[in-house]
Amino acid sequence: MANEMKKIDKNGLGSIISALLEKGYKVIGPVLNGGAIIYDEITGVNDLPEGWGDKQEAATYRVVKRSDKALFGYVVGPHSWKKFLYPQKTKLWEAEKNNKGFDIKPSNGTAVKYAFLGVRSCELNAIQIQDRVFNNGMFADTFYNKIRKEIFTIAVNCTQAGGTCFCVSMDTGPKAKGGYDLALTEVINESGHYFILDEGSEKGREISSKVLSSEASQDEISAADKAVKNAEDNMGRKMNTDGIKEMLYNNHDHPAWALIAARCLSCANCTMVCPTCFCANVDDTTDLTGSHTERWRRWDSCFALDYSKVAGGNFRTSIKARYRQWMTHKLASWIDQFGSSGCVGCGRCISWCPVGIDITKEVELIRETAKA
Amino acid sequence: MAYKKPRLAVFKMSSCDGCQLSLLDAEDELLDVLGGVELAYFPEASSKMLKGPYDIGLVEGSITTPRNVEEIRQIRKDCKILITIGSCATAGGIQALRNWKDVKEFTKIVYASPEYISTLDRSLPVSAYVHVDFELRGCPINKYQLIEVLNAFLNSRKPNVATHSVCIDCKLKENVCVMVAHGTACLGPVTQTGCNALCPSYDRGCFGCYGPMDSTNTASLAKEFKILGKTSFDVMTMFRNFNAYAEPFRKESEANEK
Ligand code: SF4
Ligand code: SF4
Numbered sequence: 010m011a012n013e014m015k016k017i018d019k020n021g022l023g024s025i026i027s028a029l030l031e032k033g034y035k036v037i038g039p040v041l042n043g044g045a046i047i048y049d050e051i052t053g054v055n056d057l058p059e060g061w062g063d064k065q066e067a068a069t070y071r072v073v074k075r076s077d078k079a080l081f082g083y084v085v086g087p088h089s090w091k092k093f094l095y096p097q098k099t100k101l102w103e104a105e106k107n108n109k110g111f112d113i114k115p116s117n118g119t120a121v122k123y124a125f126l127g128v129r130s131c132e133l134n135a136i137q138i139q140d141r142v143f144n145n146g147m148f149a150d151t152f153y154n155k156i157r158k159e160i161f162t163i164a165v166n167c168t169q170a171g172g173t174c175f176c177v178s179m180d181t182g183p184k185a186k187g188g189y190d191l192a193l194t195e196v197i198n199e200s201g202h203y204f205i206l207d208e209g210s211e212k213g214r215e216i217s218s219k220v221l222s223s224e225a226s227q228d229e230i231s232a233a234d235k236a237v238k239n240a241e242d243n244m245g246r247k248m249n250t251d252g253i254k255e256m257l258y259n260n261h262d263h264p265a266w267a268l269i270a271a272r273c274l275s276c277a278n279c280t281m282v283c284p285t286c287f288c289a290n291v292d293d294t295t296d297l298t299g300s301h302t303e304r305w306r307r308w309d310s311c312f313a314l315d316y317s318k319v320a321g322g323n324f325r326t327s328i329k330a331r332y333r334q335w336m337t338h339k340l341a342s343w344i345d346q347f348g349s350s351g352c353v354g355c356g357r358c359i360s361w362c363p364v365g366i367d368i369t370k371e372v373e374l375i376r377e378t379a380k381a
Numbered sequence: 382m383a384y385k386k387p388r389l390a391v392f393k394m395s396s397c398d399g400c401q402l403s404l405l406d407a408e409d410e411l412l413d414v415l416g417g418v419e420l421a422y423f424p425e426a427s428s429k430m431l432k433g434p435y436d437i438g439l440v441e442g443s444i445t446t447p448r449n450v451e452e453i454r455q456i457r458k459d460c461k462i463l464i465t466i467g468s469c470a471t472a473g474g475i476q477a478l479r480n481w482k483d484v485k486e487f488t489k490i491v492y493a494s495p496e497y498i499s500t501l502d503r504s505l506p507v508s509a510y511v512h513v514d515f516e517l518r519g520c521p522i523n524k525y526q527l528i529e530v531l532n533a534f535l536n537s538r539k540p541n542v543a544t545h546s547v548c549i550d551c552k553l554k555e556n557v558c559v560m561v562a563h564g565t566a567c568l569g570p571v572t573q574t575g576c577n578a579l580c581p582s583y584d585r586g587c588f589g590c591y592g593p594m595d596s597t598n599t600a601s602l603a604k605e606f607k608i609l610g611k612t613s614f615d616v617m618t619m620f621r622n623f624n625a626y627a628e629p630f631r632k633e634s635e636a637n638e639k
Contacts (some may be wrong), residue, residue: 020637042557043556043557043562043584044557044562045557045562047555047557068560068561068605069561069564070558070561071564072564087552087557087558087561087562089554096551097553097555098553115591149470166552260638270600271598271601272547272601273598273601274570274571274597274601274602275546275548275596275597275598276548276549276569276570276571276600277545277546277548277552278548278552278570279551281548281549281552281553282552292541292570293538293541294529294541295532295533295536296413296532297410297413297414297416297417297528297532297535297540298413298416298417299530299536301536305551308549308552308553310545310549310550313543313545313546313549313595314544314545314595315595316546317545326596328596328598359563360561361558362561363548363558363560363561363567363570363602363604363605364602364604365569365600365605
């Protein structure tokens with residue numbers, strides 16, 4: 010095992026991007042856009058938000074100028090990698106009328122090879138959670154898996170925590186523990202600005218062999234470890250997950266749900282930004298002449314009233330029922346359904362909730378007076 | 382039996398005409414729409430005005446005069462399916478601002494001979510007077526949604542017109558939330574989508590043109606607006622807009638009146 014750790018600089022990272030582009034990857038990375046750091050296509054290291062950081066609290070996100078030239082000096086923003094693996098809208102199939110009936114034409118989904126640069130540890134965990142949802146044998150999702158099996162992932166170990174992060178509580182970070190092709194730790198100190206590069210797969214080794222690197226010294230590796238420890242020690246949030254499944258199951262009638270519902274807008278932002286939420290709606294459309302029809306899937310949310318509308322009525326008419334459903338699924342029944350929590354502690358739902366509903370605090374609110 | 386094209390009629394109550402113009406504005410689809418129906422009555426588009434009954438009636442505008450009341454009752458009788466379009470027809474429109482005031486006072490100030498003005502105290506949606514089969518929201522409506530509604534009725538299926546928040550569309554479009562990232566007060570979280578999140582896509586807060594979404598918590602949003610520095614008066618004016626008289630918006634504006 011004992012992987013030799015390599016050391017690269019900004020140019021080395023640029024060469025990794027070029028090597029990936031040469032291999033036909035569409036490289037996606039963090040970019041500054043619209044007042045946030047989002048994920049979009051990049052063609053070089055200069056597209057990265059150099060010298061930018063972020064400040065996050067419940068219901069607030071701001072990008073801020075840093076005093077250094079860090080390339081990864083922020084945590085996660087409003088986007089997550091799910092928008093590439095599980096796009097917002099997917100055509101499932103279409104059909105054309107003929108004189109006998111109709112012909113169905115299956116949809117092939119996206120045939121694109123993505124390289125993801127800057128995947129945080131919580132996000133790697135989120136991808137693995139969605140793998141269990143979408144690559145589950147009997148009901149495997151062909152669209153997801155087609156994109157998923159081609160991706161190249163470059164993880165970035167976090168060296169600082171955001172105001173709403175709690176990956177330590179969820180055991181999902183801040184250091185990536187596998188599931189990547191390459192992993193970077195950015196170090197900026199008196200001896201310079203460099204990245205410790207860890208190769209996580211054969212695919213990763215092949216790419217990193219193409220870039221100029223040196224062997225990382227023990228001191229340099231320790232500096233990187235210390236930087237990651239800094240993130241670990243400065244989590245903006247924490248969540249006590251002890252017996253959380255039973256606690257939520259036993260407290261479906263807890264008075265806290267009504268208090269949360271009085272604040273919740275049922276706007277669905279939390280579920281849209283969550284890297285593990287996967288609910289979708291399916292719409293059938295026709296053209297005006299009725300000869301062509303298409304079936305589309307698009308992201309939906311358990312917070313949308315229509316989502317729980319079935320023949321005969323709606324089984325979650327109150328915001329209280331919908332919030333409770335979301336949190337209980339995320340933190341409790343997800344464990345029964347998929348074998349792990351559905352939350353990776355990325356904090357997005359806290360930052361991007363317009364009224365600052367905070368999953369960590371709401372759990373505490375219930376726990377304080379929970380029935381055993 | 383020969384297939385008879387459904388007869389379409391377009392009517393106007395008290396309104397600005399913008400919504401019915403959306404139909405004419407749908408240039409790419411207009412021929413297909415007209416191919417699928419018989420345009421029996423649409424004074425804005427054609428001088429050929431055929432008598433009812435009609436299969437589908439589109440009604441723009443709110444009910445503000447005694448004459449509107451008579452007309453809409455007749456229209457209801459004449460149309461198999463009645464679809465109201467736009468904020469005026471579905472919520473009373475911007476002219477519902479008068480509902481908080483004394484209309485007689487206005488007429489005295491505005492008109493030289495107010496005795497000729499015959500108007501109701503309040504501007505109300507069509508559904509306050511007659512049964513409506515489908516309400517298409519917006520000020521103005523989105524032409525693609527209008528085509529979708531016609532398309533759905535022509536193909537005997539349910540229209541794909543979402544009733545959820547504008548936020549979902551912002552996220553589908555990958556917009557950065559203007560409220561969270563810029564501190565801009567935005568009605569998106571309580572407003573029904575339909576415009577494809579137009580204003581937030583240009584870094585503006587949502588104005589609420591499509592009215593309240595299917596389950597609103599306006600009080601919580603209003604509280605957040607105040608954290609962002611808005612006064613009660615600001616909040617009142619935000620909710621008292623194109624959909625001022627739609628119940629959840631009306632109540633929130635009244636709660637912030639003083
Ligand atoms: S928790 Fe926040 S983001 Fe989620 S639906 Fe409620 S108000 Fe919207
Ligand atoms: S529930 Fe919230 S903190 Fe947990 S993974 Fe989803 S967005 Fe992140």
